[in-house]
Amino acid sequence: MSGVGTVDLTVELARRAWVVQVMGLPVSVHLRGPGVRTDAVAARVERLFAELREVDATFSTWRPESVLGRLGGRMPDPATAAPPVREVVELCELARARTGGRFDARRLPLPSGGVGFDPSGLVKGWAVGRAARWLGDLPDHDVCLNAGGDVLLRTGADRPGWRVGIEDPDRSGRLLDVLTRHDGAVATSGTARRGAHIVDPRTGRPATALRSVTVVGPDLLWADVYATAAVARGADALDWLATLDGHEALLVDATGRVRATPGWPGR
Amino acid sequence: MRRITGWLLCTVAALVLLFSYKTSTMGPGGETSAIAAGAGTGSTAAEPGSGGASGPGRYDGSVAQTRWGPVQVRITASGGKITNVSVLQVPDGNFRDRQINDHAVPILRQETLAAQSAEVDTVSGATVTSDGYRESLQAAIDAAHLK
Numbered sequence: 379m380s381g382v383g384t385v386d387l388t389v390e391l392a393r394r395a396w397v398v399q400v401m402g403l404p405v406s407v408h409l410r411g412p413g414v415r416t417d418a419v420a421a422r423v424e425r426l427f428a429e430l431r432e433v434d435a436t437f438s439t440w441r442p443e444s445v446l447g448r449l450g451g452r453m454p455d456p457a458t459a460a461p462p463v464r465e466v467v468e469l470c471e472l473a474r475a476r477t478g479g480r481f482d483a484r485r486l487p488l489p490s491g492g493v494g495f496d497p498s499g500l501v502k503g504w505a506v507g508r509a510a511r512w513l514g515d516l517p518d519h520d521v522c523l524n525a526g527g528d529v530l531l532r533t534g535a536d537r538p539g540w541r542v543g544i545e546d547p548d549r550s551g552r553l554l555d556v557l558t559r560h561d562g563a564v565a566t567s568g569t570a571r572r573g574a575h576i577v578d579p580r581t582g583r584p585a586t587a588l589r590s591v592t593v594v595g596p597d598l599l600w601a602d603v604y605a606t607a608a609v610a611r612g613a614d615a616l617d618w619l620a621t622l623d624g625h626e627a628l629l630v631d632a633t634g635r636v637r638a639t640p641g642w643p644g645r
Numbered sequence: 646m647r648r649i650t651g652w653l654l655c656t657v658a659a660l661v662l663l664f665s666y667k668t669s670t671m672g673p674g675g676e677t678s679a680i681a682a683g684a685g686t687g688s689t690a691a692e693p694g695s696g697g698a699s700g701p702g703r704y705d706g707s708v709a710q711t712r713w714g715p716v717q718v719r720i721t722a723s724g725g726k727i728t729n730v731s732v733l734q735v736p737d738g739n740f741r742d743r744q745i746n747d748h749a750v751p752i753l754r755q756e757t758l759a760a761q762s763a764e765v766d767t768v769s770g771a772t773v774t775s776d777g778y779r780e781s782l783q784a785a786i787d788a789a790h791l792k
Contacts, residue, residue, distance in 0.1 A: 393790050395786075395789075395790035396791075399778075404783070406767075406783065406787045524768070524769075524783060527770040527771060529767050540766040542767055543767070543769070544770070545769065550770075550781070590771055592769055
């Protein structure tokens with residue numbers, strides 16, 4: 379590796395992280411590459427966080443003054459809504475169709491009480507995937523973005539992937555598996571951190587059969603939606619997950635048993 | 646016969662292990678308990694003709710209690726060679742679960758990885774709230790690269 383002309387190969391890429399609390403979550407951006415300490419790169423990262431703050435101001439159901447807050451649980455009318463809101467409403471409908479109704483933003487418990495439209499479960503993945511474009515055209519830089527445990531990755535050709543640990547839902551700080559990924563998303567939903575907060579739309583009751591579902595796929599929005607829908611689905615989730623093209627999954631059920639789809643990329 | 650029984654006994658134990666490997670999951674002491682189950686059944690395993698369902702040349706292992714439920718295998722032997730192995734019981738042996746078992750790739754871990762030794766770049770887990778973040782592994786990884 380250390381011959382003349384190949385010296386650079388032995389130099390570890392500079393790496394830098396930024397962390398901001400936004401959308402009620404810690405969102406961290408890690409970049410690897412030669413420019414991570416430059417103002418230009420820092421400005422890009424700041425644009426990403428600024429966009430996530432704007433999304434929160436629009437979509438948060440916790441803020442009475444947001445677009446969703448003012449609607450008080452009614453679904454925005456796609457015909458009159460602003461383009462990003464319309465896009466989210468349409469994606470929620472697509473998610474409902476793709477998950478056989480297990481992801482359903484229309485009838486969820488609202489922070490203000492009652493039941494209504496709450497797209498938060500989709501907005502996080504949508505917003506992070508969308509905001510990542512601010513880092514998409516930085517040549518020679520690799521991206522590892524983590525939004526409250528959901529991960530989005532971009533890596534340049536010929537560079538090492540990122541090592542993604544899958545947290546054990548029963549023992550925080552320990553890992554079920556470690557994946558090396560170059561691109562795409564790793565999303566985990568479950569009851570480990572916030573208790574049984576995912577409601578099965580078919581019963582209206584909290585789903586408890588699965589402790590944790592991790593989905594690997596090409597983009598964060600769908601990996602996250604499928605992971606959440608799988609928790610809602612419960613006992614037969616793995617069969618369903620195995621039918622999803624381009625996605626693999628690892629799940630932990632309520633008894634602690636861990637299983638994965640046949641193409642799971644872990645060890 | 647004694648020798649072949651002893652040999653089959655070991656094989657049953659091995660198969661129980663193998664089966665445990667394929668169908669059981671990770672967890673602390675997971676493999677250890679499977680080993681104990683296989684060895685512990687040795688005195689009664691592989692008795693030809695034990696149980697009404699067993700016929701000539703077929704050897705039923707006794708039920709091994711694994712962490713994930715009972716496991717029992719049947720071996721068919723001819724001329725000292727195993728010709729077939731079937732599974733009489735699997736953990737959570739109702740039909741629905743068996744279908745899922747067939748579909749899934751169960752994963753065995755002797756133990757989960759210590760995060761500190763895994764040298765990960767990031768951690769995927771159920772949504773970490775801002776409050777929970779402080780004690781999380783992700784927070785430690787972030788902190789190491791903030792400067």
